Amino acid sequence: xxxxxxxxxxGRLAKKSLELLEQIGITCEEMKDKxxxxxxxxxxxxxxxxxxxxxxxxxxxxxxxxADIGVVGKDTILEEGRNLYEVMDLGxxxxxxxxxxxxxxxxxLQHHEMIRVASKYPNIAKDYFYxxxxxxxxxxxxxxxxxxxxIVNLSxxxxxxxxxxxxxxxxxxxVLEEVCPLSARMVVNQVSMKMENERIMKLINxxxxxx
Ligand code: PRP
Numbered sequence: 001x002x003x004x005x006x007x008x009x010x011g012r013l014a015k016k017s018l019e020l021l022e023q024i025g026i027t028c029e030e031m032k033d034k035x036x037x038x039x040x041x042x043x044x045x046x047x048x049x050x051x052x053x054x055x056x057x058x059x060x061x062x063x064x065x066x067a068d069i070g071v072v073g074k075d076t077i078l079e080e081g082r083n084l085y086e087v088m089d090l091g092x093x094x095x096x097x098x099x100x101x102x103x104x105x106x107x108x109l110q111h112h113e114m115i116r117v118a119s120k121y122p123n124i125a126k127d128y129f130y131x132x133x134x135x136x137x138x139x140x141x142x143x144x145x146x147x148x149x150x151i152v153n154l155s156x157x158x159x160x161x162x163x164x165x166x167x168x169x170x171x172x173x174x175v176l177e178e179v180c181p182l183s184a185r186m187v188v189n190q191v192s193m194k195m196e197n198e199r200i201m202k203l204i205n206x207x208x209x210x211x
Contacts, residue, residue, distance in 0.1 A: 001047045004192075004199055007067035009055035009076070013184050016092045017071040024206040059084060059187065068192035069200070074182040075161060079121045085188045088204055091211055093184040097124060099177040100168055101150045101157035106176050108156055109135075115156040118142050118149035125159040128179050147171045 008014040018031065028050050031041040040051045053061055058072040059082035070084070073093055077086060099109065099117075108115050112133075118140045119125040129137045140155055147167055149155040161182065162168060162175055186207070188200060 002196070003042075003047050003049045004069065004196060005049040005051070005067045007051055007053050007058045007061040007070040007072075009058050009070075009072045009184075010052045011055075013055070013071060013073065013093055014052055016184065017090070020090060020092070020207065020210070023210045024203075026203075056080065062187050062189050065189045065191055068189050068196060069203075070187045071184055072187060074180070074185050075121060075124070077185060077187065078127075078180075079123050081123060083190060085190060085193055086185050087188050087193075087200075088186040088207065090184040090186055090207070093182070095161050095163040095182050096175075097121070097159065097179040097182055098162045098175045099128070099157050099159055099179060100147070100162065100173050100175050102172060103174055105150070105156045109176055112136075114138070116140055116154070117157055117159055118146055118155035119159040120144060120146055121159055124179065128159065147173060 008017050018028065026046060026048065028041045028043050030038070031050060040049060042049050051067070055072055055076045058070040059077060059080040061067040062070040062084045063082040071090065075097055112135045114136055116138045117125050117129065120142055122139045122141045125139050129135045142149060146158045146160045149158050150173060151171060157176060159179060165175070168174060193200060
């Protein structure tokens with residue numbers, strides 16, 4: 001039997017993914033060792049391999065077939081736009097992609113003004129403003145702490161993830177528009193879905209029973 005390989009997005013999502021897999025009898029003891037520097041973990045009995053990758057790279061590993069299955073946020077799936085099957089909403093990591101800014105920017109959005117939009121997710125921002133709102137804007141790509149941008153006048157608004165809303169509140173910003181809801185999703189390589197259909201469908205069905 002061939003190994004089935006999982007790419008998990010490093011951090012909170014990987015932890016939640018492992019907890020969920022554990023509920024359906026899939027464990028990887030090796031992975032629980034916090035001090036390990038190993039990158040790939042094997043469950044010989046179940047013929048499974050797991051590795052942790054930067055969230056943004058998970059769709060890449062899955063599209064190229066280096067991983068059969070990935071667990072990653074919908075934000076990353078939308079931003080990366082890779083060819084893969086999104087097969088399941090895992091229900092954790094729930095948050096929202098929003099247009100945020102100071103209350104004063106609401107008017108600029110309503111009047112379709114030419115504004116600057118800072119985001120870690122330039123493709124999502126572009127799709128929202130150009131294809132959904134038909135508003136011409138300038139998109140500025142940032143790599144994190146995006147809430148800074150409207151405070152220091154780099155941009156009028158941002159497109160970013162809102163979970164509890166406390167980052168916005170503590171920085172005098174607010175949600176102005178909602179782009180889409182987000183959560184962790186299971187994605188599958190298109191060839192693996194055919195070649196390993198039985199094993200993957202069993203995994204999906206087992207997960208459905210605990211979700
Ligand atoms: C994310 C996101 C927001 C914050 C939202 O940032 O970009 O900044 O969390 O969470 P909240 O609504 O619960 O405050 P993250 O911590 O991933 O770091 P980053 O700023 O480097 O992207």
